Amino acid sequence: MQKSEELAETSVIVFKQLLELGIAPNRLFIGIIKNDNDTIEAWSTNVDGSKLANQFSPQASKNKSIKKMLDGWKQQKKSLVVDMKGKELETYFRYLSEDMKVPFIDGLKQKRRVQTIAYFSGGLIGMAAPEEQPDDTIHLLERFAAVFNLTYTRFKDLKIAEANAEKAEQDLIKLQAAKKSAEDALSELQLTQTQLIQSEKMASLGELTAGIAHEIQNPLNFVNNFSEVSKELLDEMLEELENGDMEEVRAIMDDVIQNLEKINHHGKRADGIVKGMLQHSRSSTGTKEAVNINTLADEYLRLAYHGLRAKDKSFNATLVTDFDDNIGTIKIIPQDIGRVVLNLLTNAFYIVNEKQQSNKNGYEPTVTLTTKKTGNLVIISVKDNGNGIPKHVLEKIFQPFFTTKPTGQGTGLGLSMSYDIVTKGHGGELNVETKEGEGTTFIIKLPNN
Known part of the structure; x- marks a missing residue:
């Protein structure tokens, strides 16, 4: 699993495996418990086992049956059976169909719906059926959850890496813009040399720039070099993300962050020189x-x-x-x-x-x-x-x-x-x-x- 969207694909795979084992669920869903401990970020199959197009996010505070499922996770249970009938089932169906926009074909006509839940560290795997499942099915679902927990741990690392990569890319874009601004400032500085020549007090020094261009070029060289290296590191990080090597991704991220700090430092240095020295001169090209x-x-x-x-x-x-x-x-x-x-x-x-x-x-x-x-x-x-x-x-x-x-x-x-x-x-x-x-x-x- 490389991206969060693939949880929907995972639910389809588990659904098909259950069918192959002679188990016929109405739906199979996977839920990730959010940090508020109230919301479940869920991906589900349709009744026919196909992927439900949209992810949905039910909240325990909004529905009694969802609260039961979440409470089982909070109590660190391995599994839980939520048997819904009558008013509870009617309220549950209405919440999912009207508030969560989960499509139902014939499911709303059911008089009983049993949610068999197995838990892992970050959430749950649930199977909906019109009747209670035997112990073997519950244990099977528990084993699915145990195996999925390994995948989920990797998934969390990928989510963090995705966020860091996106932030690093945005930071790089900003720093490249700052680099462009510094380069424009340098061009403007070079244009103002003619004003230095025309100055009455400095006319005799018109052909010199006294190292100012050199002083600005140094931080610009650092900005250029670290920007290029950071881009290469981001390309490497994308490859490691595809390979799933999170340890290498973290190492690359540390290098990118250090590079960005250096770019920021030298960019500010160049900016300070430009602001302080609107006119200056360059070293004479004359020979001794x-x-x-x-x-x-x-x-x-x-x-x-x-x-x-x-x-x-x-x-x-x-x-x-x-x-x-x-x-x-x-x-x-x-x-x-x-x-x-x-x-x-x-x-x-x-x-x-x-x-x-x-x-x-x-x-x-x-x-x-x-x-x-x-x-x-x-x-x-x-x-x-x-x-x-x-x-x-x-x-x-x-x-x-x-x-x-x-x-x-x-x-x-x-x-x-x-x-x-x-x-x-x-x-x-x-x-x-x-x-x-x-x-x-x-x-x-x-x-x-």
Whole structure:
């Protein structure tokens, strides 16, 4: 027995076996006791032994004869004979025919109907006849019930497996929808890269995405992989259901549940990244080349200074450079390191300009750019004499979208992108030293291989 509907087929088989043994029942029915201990989920034959099309569910609380049958099960009896006549029989027939819609042809004309019931752990097997059955028939029915109990135990496992499989399939559908949503979000994220290029503050970083696509692709890969594995496991589970190997079905179900939990975790992770990073950039595809770092630093110093001067004619600052002539060339991606230097210098000029506007008494805004070769490292430092960075802010400065600038004046991506370019793109370090009230120094350390 593979499905609950097959209980009707089982009732037909038992009916035919009784006929072969010389026993002529009016009907043969199999009932499963529901959890409320009041309802019997029943499958029955017709009078001719054919399968009754519809399952029906009589309730003990609605009929006295049904209650007797159910009470025998509650009392853990092996069998019971319910002998119905007169008013009881009339009430029983009316309940089944009118309320349960069980079809009767000539049965309603009977003056006596004897239900011989044999019980198993989850319900009963009943045989209806116009007269009481001999003890041999009752014992035979008891043996049928004992054998059927083994089948019923397997049937219960199958019912649980069917429910779990259906739930797992529904969960997989939902997770596939979530996966599709995350993929759509990634596509939308990629489209917004053009907006990043157009942003005035981030125009110089237009070709980068600083690992955001990579960060989203990781959880999406997990979602894809675990979804595919879960689908294969469900296919295997269906095969094991057909084979009736419930132990293997349970093992597969445990694997599917674990996969679904992992898919859910990584789906939420991708969703969080998308929501938090509406615009970001990808790693540069440029190749490293030998570059004179002093020339690059000097070019971006002038670019940053004159860029700010173009926006604010009143801004002035002292520019101090100290370049180590012994560095020579270093292999880097010039556009990327140039963007980092530009970002650090732009921030430094913004900081000293802010302090100048709030402190007119003898303050001279100064930005110092230095390069130095130390062993196998090339060090680039950008120092300002601004107000320094408070400790509670210092912990967050490399986080994407964190900014202390007023709304509209900063995207919060500059330092996070710069950090990734130096550390991930070049295997270097980006550190910061600061003292409140005195200034800040950003230190880039690049390997000189």
